[in-house]
Amino acid sequence: MTLYFASTTAPVNIATLKYWGKRDKDLNLPTNSSISVTLAQDDLRTLTSVCTGPELTDDKLVLNGKEESLASERTQNCLKDLRQLRKELENSDAKLPKFSEWKLTIVSENNFPTAAGLASSAAGFAALVVAIAKLYQLPQSLSEISKIARKGSGSACRSLFGGYVAWEMGNETDGSDSKAVEVAPMAHWPDMKAAILVVSASKKDTPSTSGMQLTVKTSDLFKERVRDVVPRRFEEMKKSIREKNWPLFAELTMKDSNSFHATCLDTFPPIFYMNDTSKKIIKLCHQINAFYNETVVAYTFDAGPNAVLYYLKENEHKLFAFIYRTFNKVSGWETKFSSDELAQFIKHFDTTVAKDLDFEIDDELCQGVSKVILTQVGPGPQPTDECLIDTATGLPK
Amino acid sequence: MTLYFASTTAPVNIATLKYWGKRDKDLNLPTNSSISVTLAQDDLRTLTSVCTGPELTDDKLVLNGKEESLASERTQNCLKDLRQLRKELENSDAKLPKFSEWKLTIVSENNFPTAAGLASSAAGFAALVVAIAKLYQLPQSLSEISKIARKGSGSACRSLFGGYVAWEMGNETDGSDSKAVEVAPMAHWPDMKAAILVVSASKKDTPSTSGMQLTVKTSDLFKERVRDVVPRRFEEMKKSIREKNWPLFAELTMKDSNSFHATCLDTFPPIFYMNDTSKKIIKLCHQINAFYNETVVAYTFDAGPNAVLYYLKENEHKLFAFIYRTFNKVSGWETKFSSDELAQFIKHFDTTVAKDLDFEIDDELCQGVSKVILTQVGPGPQPTDECLIDTATGLPK
Numbered sequence: 001m002t003l004y005f006a007s008t009t010a011p012v013n014i015a016t017l018k019y020w021g022k023r024d025k026d027l028n029l030p031t032n033s034s035i036s037v038t039l040a041q042d043d044l045r046t047l048t049s050v051c052t053g054p055e056l057t058d059d060k061l062v063l064n065g066k067e068e069s070l071a072s073e074r075t076q077n078c079l080k081d082l083r084q085l086r087k088e089l090e091n092s093d094a095k096l097p098k099f100s101e102w103k104l105t106i107v108s109e110n111n112f113p114t115a116a117g118l119a120s121s122a123a124g125f126a127a128l129v130v131a132i133a134k135l136y137q138l139p140q141s142l143s144e145i146s147k148i149a150r151k152g153s154g155s156a157c158r159s160l161f162g163g164y165v166a167w168e169m170g171n172e173t174d175g176s177d178s179k180a181v182e183v184a185p186m187a188h189w190p191d192m193k194a195a196i197l198v199v200s201a202s203k204k205d206t207p208s209t210s211g212m213q214l215t216v217k218t219s220d221l222f223k224e225r226v227r228d229v230v231p232r233r234f235e236e237m238k239k240s241i242r243e244k245n246w247p248l249f250a251e252l253t254m255k256d257s258n259s260f261h262a263t264c265l266d267t268f269p270p271i272f273y274m275n276d277t278s279k280k281i282i283k284l285c286h287q288i289n290a291f292y293n294e295t296v297v298a299y300t301f302d303a304g305p306n307a308v309l310y311y312l313k314e315n316e317h318k319l320f321a322f323i324y325r326t327f328n329k330v331s332g333w334e335t336k337f338s339s340d341e342l343a344q345f346i347k348h349f350d351t352t353v354a355k356d357l358d359f360e361i362d363d364e365l366c367q368g369v370s371k372v373i374l375t376q377v378g379p380g381p382q383p384t385d386e387c388l389i390d391t392a393t394g395l396p397k
Numbered sequence: 398m399t400l401y402f403a404s405t406t407a408p409v410n411i412a413t414l415k416y417w418g419k420r421d422k423d424l425n426l427p428t429n430s431s432i433s434v435t436l437a438q439d440d441l442r443t444l445t446s447v448c449t450g451p452e453l454t455d456d457k458l459v460l461n462g463k464e465e466s467l468a469s470e471r472t473q474n475c476l477k478d479l480r481q482l483r484k485e486l487e488n489s490d491a492k493l494p495k496f497s498e499w500k501l502t503i504v505s506e507n508n509f510p511t512a513a514g515l516a517s518s519a520a521g522f523a524a525l526v527v528a529i530a531k532l533y534q535l536p537q538s539l540s541e542i543s544k545i546a547r548k549g550s551g552s553a554c555r556s557l558f559g560g561y562v563a564w565e566m567g568n569e570t571d572g573s574d575s576k577a578v579e580v581a582p583m584a585h586w587p588d589m590k591a592a593i594l595v596v597s598a599s600k601k602d603t604p605s606t607s608g609m610q611l612t613v614k615t616s617d618l619f620k621e622r623v624r625d626v627v628p629r630r631f632e633e634m635k636k637s638i639r640e641k642n643w644p645l646f647a648e649l650t651m652k653d654s655n656s657f658h659a660t661c662l663d664t665f666p667p668i669f670y671m672n673d674t675s676k677k678i679i680k681l682c683h684q685i686n687a688f689y690n691e692t693v694v695a696y697t698f699d700a701g702p703n704a705v706l707y708y709l710k711e712n713e714h715k716l717f718a719f720i721y722r723t724f725n726k727v728s729g730w731e732t733k734f735s736s737d738e739l740a741q742f743i744k745h746f747d748t749t750v751a752k753d754l755d756f757e758i759d760d761e762l763c764q765g766v767s768k769v770i771l772t773q774v775g776p777g778p779q780p781t782d783e784c785l786i787d788t789a790t791g792l793p794k
Contacts, residue, residue, distance in 0.1 A: 221659055224621030255665055262618055262663040268648075269683040270655045276673045286666040 003053040003394045004099065006135035010127035010381040012044040012118060013037065013158045013165060014194065014308045016253040016300055017237050018260040021216045021226060025209075026073070027175040028154040031216060032230040034167045035183065035237050036158045037192060037310065040378030044118065048108040048127035049388040050135050056103035062396045063108050077151040078129055079104070086136040099136055106131070107388035107396045112373070118196070118306065125152030126159035130381040142380070146180035162186045162379035164241045166234070183241050186377050191313040195323065196373040199277045199305035206271045208303040211264065218268040225263050230256075246312055250298035253310060257300040273303050277368030281307045287359055288322050321349040326361055332372035400450040400791045401496065403532035407524035407778040409441040409515060410434065410555045410562060411591065411705045413650040413697055414634050415657040418613045418623060422606075423470070424572040425551040428613060429627040431564045432580065432634050433555045434589060434707065437775030441515065445505040445524035446785040447532050453500035459793045460505050474548040475526055476501070483533040496533055503528070504785035504793045509770070515593070515703065522549030523556035527778045539777070543577035559583045559776035561638045563631070583774050586641050588710040592720065593770040596674045596702035603668045605700040608661065616663040622656055643709055647695035650707060651682075654697040670700050674765030678704045684756055685719050718746040723758055729769035
């Protein structure tokens with residue numbers, strides 16, 4: 001059996017300037033540019049293996065061990081674009097095998113539970129598109145390829161780069177200039193860390209696609225966000241990253257998360273993603289920054305109640321004195337720290353912080369959080385020797 | 398002892414187009430016009446008695462049986478303006494007693510617990526200003542007097558009228574054109590009813606004065622609200638009242654509440670007045686309207702978690718099938734309905750509603766609500782024979 005293989009990993013990214021609103025639903029063209037930080041793949045990544053060969057009879061997708069449909073228009077758009085680029089390559093070199101005409105097997109696995117409510121579609125579509133681009137040996141740049149990932153899931157385009165990434169909204173109606181670009185590589189500002197507080201949600205949230213369409217249609221305040229607020233913030237945030245201006249980056253991140261959720265609330269009927277636990281985490285972050293009279297933490301919330309806290313490595317002990325004290329009953333801390341190190345955070349709180357504290361730590365807040373994920377800025381998609389497909393049969397292992 | 402007396406009651410009003418933001422803090426001049434419905438005084442009112450006489454030695458204020466300071470600049474501004482108008486009257490007619498030079502005793506009582514978190518300052522300042530204006534026999538119109546009440550508490554100016562009231566923001570820097578006017582009297586649209594769900598709050602909210610100042614200073618979306626959203630809505634809502642267009646009035650009311658809370662969330666640090674219970678009430682209202690495929694209820698939230706539900710008398714049975722079913726464990730229903738009538742709401746739900754319901758009534762939602770207050774549109778300040786001051790001594794009874 002003649003088979004060709006490729007595998008890649010792709011990261012999760014968490015926006016610091018939010019994508020909310022499509023100007024074209026089919027092409028996933030956004031109403032505003034956005035910015036994100038790519039997270040380390042040790043903690044959160046999708047691994048995707050693909051194979052093709054003349055004897056495969058169907059396109060097949062297996063996600064986390066379960067066969068899934070490839071019929072969605074979004075997935076079909078990605079496959080069509082990739083095969084088209086491969087076709088152009090084959091047209092220019094007759095010796096190349098006709099991958100563009102053969103079926104594909106795609107096998108994909110996350111190293112984190114999808115149940116955690118973390119947007120896995122970005123990493124998933126990024127991995128799918130990069131793996132096939134690699135299999136097809138496409139010569140296009142990552143920014144070019146990001147336009148294909150964008151059609152799968154808007155924010156997926158940002159997962160094609162590591163470090164600090166901008167998705168330029170573009171102006172063209174065909175989406176040809178709506179792509180991801182690197183603002184700065186991970187190595188430019190390697191001390192950016194993230195603590196994700198997974199907040200227990202009682203109900204399913206409004207899906208982001210229908211939610212953002214309703215916002216575009218009904219929110220008056222959204223118009224101002226798109227017209228004035230985000231374009232200004234986009235330039236300011238890129239500058240703050242290039243200059244490693246943490247206080248500015250942090251403030252813009254928090255403000256933009258609030259602005260996004262404000263337009264959700266201004267949607268009719270209103271959309272609520274944050275719950276009372278989310279709000280208490282926001283209050284705690286502002287109290288922590290006020291306590292130190294210094295910005296040590298920046299929160300951001302996607303279309304769900306989970307809090308992503310960004311902070312610099314140098315401020316970890318300051319932040320963790322508070323958040324380990326508050327959330328030590330949940331799991332996740334042990335993945336990065338020994339019990340001795342964790343005890344130090346408590347000690348720091350008890351000996352240094354507690355005496356000057358003018359507010360009480362809310363011990364019940366812990367009950368609204370199910371898990372903490374500790375991670376940091378990371379690289380873009382990585383080649384891997386791991387293959388999820390049996391090289392003899394072309395079937396999932 | 399020579400003493401002169403006057404007493405009045407004044408109502409609570411609940412805005413349907415929200416006042417949020419001052420352009421002048423000392424004069425309580427708003428950044429936008431607002432609209433409210435005045436509520437019936439059987440359910441919610443302040444009763445204020447005032448007296449003056451040459452032998453009184455101090456200005457004195459007794460609120461709900463407790464002596465309070467009159468030193469606040471806001472109260473002093475009100476007293477100064479009222480004495481100035483009285484002075485002008487005395488100057489034009491030398492026979493008039495010199496009330497403007499004598500001290501005042503002010504005694505005030507609410508017929509509802511302040512603990513309920515219902516803005517009592519509007520009714521309080523309206524009653525204070527109207528009682529003194531009456532004592533002083535001031536010839537000015539209610540709109541003129543409303544400018545004085547406005548200096549005490551912005552929204553107090555709207556409590557000088559019954560029915561449907563607009564507070565025109567005005568343009569002058571001295572506030573001379575920032576006053577309340579009647580949009581329509583109670584009798585124009587007498588079927589407007591209100592159910593107030595008093596939501597249990599665990600913490601004290603951000604005071605509205607400092608909250609709105611922070612919004613003006615930090616929210617980008619607030620600029621759009623003030624510049625474009627509210628001016629448009631102000632005209633639309635007045636029209637909806639004049640035409641008794643309930644679906645439009647209801648939609649504008651809900652949207653404006655959401656818009657106001659969205660700008661609070663866009664404030665930095667963000668301000669949260671609604672909690673998870675408030676949000677669930679919002680969702681329930683939209684579900685109720687969707688169920689009937691007709692607008693039967695409109696929610697609005699002030700600077701706190703309490704929900705005010707407006708509805709038309711003719712839709713009461715439709716609304717109460719849901720809200721009495723959901724909140725029947727809390728007190729307040731018995732003030733307006735017999736147990737037989739209440740049983741009818743349950744029966745209506747069980748026999749007519751339940752079979753077509755595509756969502757579940759959340760029985761836990763009841764736990765977030767402590768009380769229901771049932772009321773309706775009402776008249777403005779009313780003269781009363783009741784006097785809270787001993788006519789012999791000039792002291793509180």
